[in-house]
Structures are given as structure tokens and as C-alpha cells.
Amino acid sequence: MKTDTEIRIRSATADDLPFMISLAHESSAAAQWSKSTYQQLLQSENPRITLVAEEGDVLCGFVVAQVTGTDCELENIVVNESSQRRGFGLKLMQALITAVRKRGAQRIFLEVRESNTAACGLYAKSGFVVVGNRRSYYHDPTENAVLYALQLRELP
Numbered sequence: 001m002k003t004d005t006e007i008r009i010r011s012a013t014a015d016d017l018p019f020m021i022s023l024a025h026e027s028s029a030a031a032q033w034s035k036s037t038y039q040q041l042l043q044s045e046n047p048r049i050t051l052v053a054e055e056g057d058v059l060c061g062f063v064v065a066q067v068t069g070t071d072c073e074l075e076n077i078v079v080n081e082s083s084q085r086r087g088f089g090l091k092l093m094q095a096l097i098t099a100v101r102k103r104g105a106q107r108i109f110l111e112v113r114e115s116n117t118a119a120c121g122l123y124a125k126s127g128f129v130v131v132g133n134r135r136s137y138y139h140d141p142t143e144n145a146v147l148y149a150l151q152l153r154e155l156p
Helices: 014-026 035-040 088-102 117-125
Strands: 007-011 048-055 058-068 071-079 107-113 129-138 143-151
Touching: 007 088, 014 035, 014 048, 014 058, 014 071, 048 071, 048 088, 058 088, 071 088, 088 107, 088 117, 107 117, 107 129
Parallel strands: 071 107
Antiparallel strands: 007 048, 048 058, 058 071, 107 143, 129 143
């Protein structure tokens, strides 16, 4: 019997919100938002891009980014533990980059805990470069943030 192992990326829907909330709460590296914040992600006037990754009919991860003018901030990217190191994060990043370009943004920015080596590797593999750091940016535990940027288009 053949199983569907294709990774698909699509826009999130209201039906995906319980999964996204649960997955974020299971991940210590994820941004922890309220249920109402997740619900606001899908409102039509919201400038965020919200994508989910799925394999067959199983949701495996998501990414959220906010586009403001020519800049985009990657706010949250999470892949469930059983799907990590299988290409879900990279596919989510590639889809996000495509969506951000379509919105006319020129750069994507993000910050990450310096101890999150898996995420740092994903960002480097996706073309991001380190542009700075913020000392003691994170709390519980206190940790520095590494700042990354990806230049999508040449600035005028």
C-alpha cells in the first residue's frame, strides 16, 4: 500500500487554529500567543501571512509572518517533533519567501534564541544572514537573540 508522503504547504484556515495553538504550546521555542491572537491571524484586514504544512491529511507545522511596507518579520515557525529534520521547515520557509515576494516586501527579518541551533541552521540554509544580536532579549531563561535578515530585492 502506497502512502502519501508529499509535503504540501497551504494557507491556514480557521479549522487549523486548534492544531496551531496546540503545536505552539508544545514547543518551547515557539512564540506563545493567546487564542485571540491566533484567531486574528485569519482576519482579512490582517497583514500576516499564515501557512501550514501537511503530509497527507496530517498537519505538521506552520509559519506566521507580518508584512509591513517593504519589510517582513517572521514571527513564528513551528514543526511538530515527529516531522522535524524531514524538510517541513525548509518547505515552509520557501513558501513564505514566495508569498512575501508577491506582497512586494524586500527583506525578511527575524530573531531567534542563540541556543536554537536547529532554527539557526534552517535560516542559514534558507539564505538568511546574521545581522546582529540583542543581549538578554529572551527571558525564562534569559538568553541572547540572534538577528537574521534575508534580502529579497535590491533596495532603491
